[in-house]
Amino acid sequence: MNHIAVLLFSLGVCAVHCGSHTLEYHIALVSSPGPGVPQSTITAYIDGLKYGKYDSDTSRARFLTPSLSSLTEHLDMQTKYAQRFEVIQKHKMEFLMGYLNKTYVNGGFNIYQRKFACELHEDGTVSGYEEIAYNGKEVMMFDKVRVVYVPASQEALTMTQQWNQHYNHAKINKIYMENECIQHMKMYLPYLSTDLERKVCPKVKVSSSESDGEQKLHCRVYGFYPRDVEVKWIKNGRDEIHSEEAAQILPNPDGTYQIRVSVGVTPEEGATYSCHIDHSSLEKPLVVPFEASDIRNYYIVIPIVAALALALVALGIFVCRKRTTEGSRSSQESLPLANESHGP
Template sequence: MGHTVLLLLLLLLSLGVCAVHCAGGHVFQYLITRILFPTPGLPMYSIILYLDDLKCGKYSSDTRQAQVLISLDGLINILPQKVLAVHLEMQTKFAQELEITERDEMEFIMGFSNKTYDKGQFHVYQRKFVCELNEDGTTSGYEEIALNGKEIIALDKEKVVYVPVMQEALVMMDQLNKRYDHAVDNKMYMENECIQQIKLYLYYLSADLNRKVSPKVKVSSSESESGTKLHCWAYGFYPRDVEVKWIKNGRDEIYSEESAEILPNPDGTYQIRVSVEVTPEEGATYSCHVDHSSLEDRLVVPFESSNRSMLYLLIGGTALLLVLASFALGIFIYTRRKSKGLEKTGETA
């Protein structure tokens, strides 16, 4: 029963199945999260669904209602409002049933993992279900279950069973596969119905998926222990893929020791900040180069002269401090010598 609900949910919530671009292909991704106890600001249970980069739908225990997270203007021209309402009602019903199933499975896994149910403990159960339609027409996919951020169970599509990824999950696998016997159905869905859903909704959501939003860019600087850091913040762009790098004197790339992560914005766009550490050099120029599919040409944002002047001010200030320190040291030495000279004169007298 629980697995049937899972399959139907995946089918009916395809407005929200997550897909990421992969070399011209498309992906459905479906993410479930459950936490053990109520926590301020977090639903105890949630489903987030995407098509490619597009977050399309969600369900949470706070509202207990399935929601579409995309504009319905284009869909209403294809699907009447009444049909959409029935669609959401069915999604809600199956999500509510799946919520109960996932609660039971989390408790089962925690019991075998010797996890306590103390309210001071924060435990998180996550399930990821993915199917992929590759550019050459082949299909693939995977399913994973994690507890407290660590993957513990995965679907083995060859043996068509769930297998342990961590040693601690080994003791429960036989009972888990008997109690939650849905590996066969999940594999079939992954390779068949899920792929058909990708093709269907690519048509419905083509306008959303093909939209392009150009990045906005800001550059700034800050001081660090070993020099100066230059920051390039690109934000508000879509789709996700972007290249951001710092260039010195118009030709030399400056490599960053910090890994830059592309992060989602609430409006469905993305952002990234790339920072590099430099040693200020008078006359050197620095610029941030941003390459994105929404741009006809690469966007080049120079580190403005007003900002560079801060570098030069730093250089000048450092030099001035050295001069003042040298001057003060000279006066100190001169005073000491003069003082010793007067002392010797006094002794001679």
């Protein structure tokens, strides 16, 4: 059964013969499935290309790229492996819930995630990794040298020890990672090579915003493929501005990717800002300037508006005082007339 479960990872695998490449599987199970949210999903990637998926709603594995559509018999076999694998993963999720629900409370909704990958390097050597997370927090990882799972934190130590005793999968996973997984990469190369060579140039939009008195510049890069991209803000054409926010590359429904890099800036007279994008689809890095005058104008407008507001307030006070003074004088001037009209 364990061997069959591991074979799930042969779900439509491919790699390119030259260069370094990664085959990666994302497994996710939720404790409370709902409409549009299957209890379990398995998604397969090769060099960032999402090519295969299985979910518990359909209980079927399917290819996501037309180039693999002819492999119907293989797909049927992978469906059977996935169904058996799903049962084992449910047991593992229950195991984690028993240990971690006391500390990782998530409002009754819990999610078990597993990332498994094998890597084929340009020199022919192979490697891989495996990580397990619960409610978005990594709890253990696979140690290929010691062939055991190790805790990601001290609080997961006892749980990981029990895991190694209860699930004797470490050796099997290592064998698969270094052998079958790599073999499947090479076997599927003729089918996915065209998809992997596809390149889509990124689109870019720069903007700014103000929050809590801080000015930020945003560089949104979207619609690009493959996944790897470098995005950074440059000041005065030479100085990189480091972002305090961790930028994540996110997938789009059409198979492309997007990322947004934001930085905080302090306006300086004559300073220039530009977003630099480096992607394999580009012949040279793309430079998109941001009009620094927009930032300066922002800070110039605020004092002007404030000054106008103060001027209006001062004018209002002056008018009120003037009316009060004039009213007082009019009253004083009318008293003698009143006395004259009511003479003794």
